[in-house]
Amino acid sequence: MKNAILVLNGGSSSLKFAVFQERGDLHLLARGGVSSIGHRPRLNVAPTAFSPEVDESLGNGPIDIATAFNAIASFLADYGLLRQICKVGHRIVHGGQEFARATLLDARTLDALHGLEPLAPTHQAVNLEIVELAGQLLPDAKQVGCFDTAFHAARPELAKIYALPHEMSEQGIVSYGFHGLSYAHIAARLRDRYGAGAGGRTIVAHLGSGASLCATQAGVSHATTMGFSTLDGLVMSTRCGSIDPGVLLHLLKDRKLSSDELSTLLYERSGLLGVSGISGDMQTLLASSEPAAAGAVDLFVYRIGREIGSLAAALGGLDTLVFTAGIGEHAPQIRQRICGSAAWLGVAIDDGLNRGGEELVILPNSRVDVLVIPANEERAVATELISFDNSLINPVAAGRD
Known part of the structure; x- marks a missing residue:
């Protein structure tokens, strides 16, 4: 069968x-x-x-x-x-x-x-x-x-639009957000742990070769760091993250880069690799004694800390912080440093628990739950397939979503 x-x-x-x-x-x-x-x-x-x-x-x-x-x-x-x-x-x-x-x-x-x-x-x-x-x-x-974009479709309109002429938004030049299947899996895990509230005001840090943060309320996306493309937001392995659009105009007009050269620069030669000149792999950089490697890691952590503040403002506070994906799951020193930058929000993690492979890694006085949850986009896809089949069986119910 x-x-x-x-x-x-x-x-x-x-x-x-x-x-x-x-x-x-x-x-x-x-x-x-x-x-x-x-x-x-x-x-x-x-x-x-x-x-x-x-x-x-x-x-x-x-x-x-x-x-x-x-x-x-x-x-x-x-x-x-x-x-x-x-x-x-x-x-x-x-x-x-x-x-x-x-x-x-x-x-x-x-x-x-x-x-x-x-x-x-x-x-x-x-x-x-x-x-x-x-x-x-x-x-x-x-x-x-x-x-990956579907999870973010429910965000408020203000979280999607850019300050461009309205007709451009109508044509699809808006923030889409990515890593949505990963965030959907984390939201499901948080519902298992906390019930329908799914951890309340939550920031999920999907930190891998591609990296982004997502602010959720009761498991629903409210804001995220990636936007129109997968280039936006955090420093990534080889991608630049957020950059002043004036830099791009300068590279095109004054440095005479072609569009293909600019695309290669932003997607493949920037990020941790570009800043360090050594590697886009976090573990390689952490093992290196080169100052440029430390500088790339510092920038990675700084930008995440800054974006956590922005997303906490969008949520009106923070109840739960989740780390997932390759760096999020396997680099305890990065988690420690990010949580240190978020101490002003009430984040306090236990170094032993953080390094010991536990799911909940907080000190007793932490006002924010900090969790490490393995990514499982594959299970999220399989779960969606079951929902897809159920919608075919019961199209009236599906239409009420």
């Missing part, structure tokens, strides 16, 4: 996957991915009751996304999981103004999503190539897209 969901989550340098079985709830059958696609790629699969642990090299040079996909497909076939799949859920970074919930990926939808590639050049084309590959591998499976 085919009752398994395959989730595919393509990033700029990785392809993650998970397989869940629907038995009233979601049961994980397998989870893993191909990492470091551009440099010494590896296939890693976590052990479960249905699949073994895998850690194997896929070569010493870069591979394309199709090769990474084929490695995952071979693993799923070898362990009998491929034939169980009836639905494929895809994380797609940009849904634009049109797609604010899980959507069947038919020809019309795919054409519209291709049109959004300039707004997420390092992700959107990859996401859509994975949809094509999955359709070829599993032609009878339902292909459904879930969008």
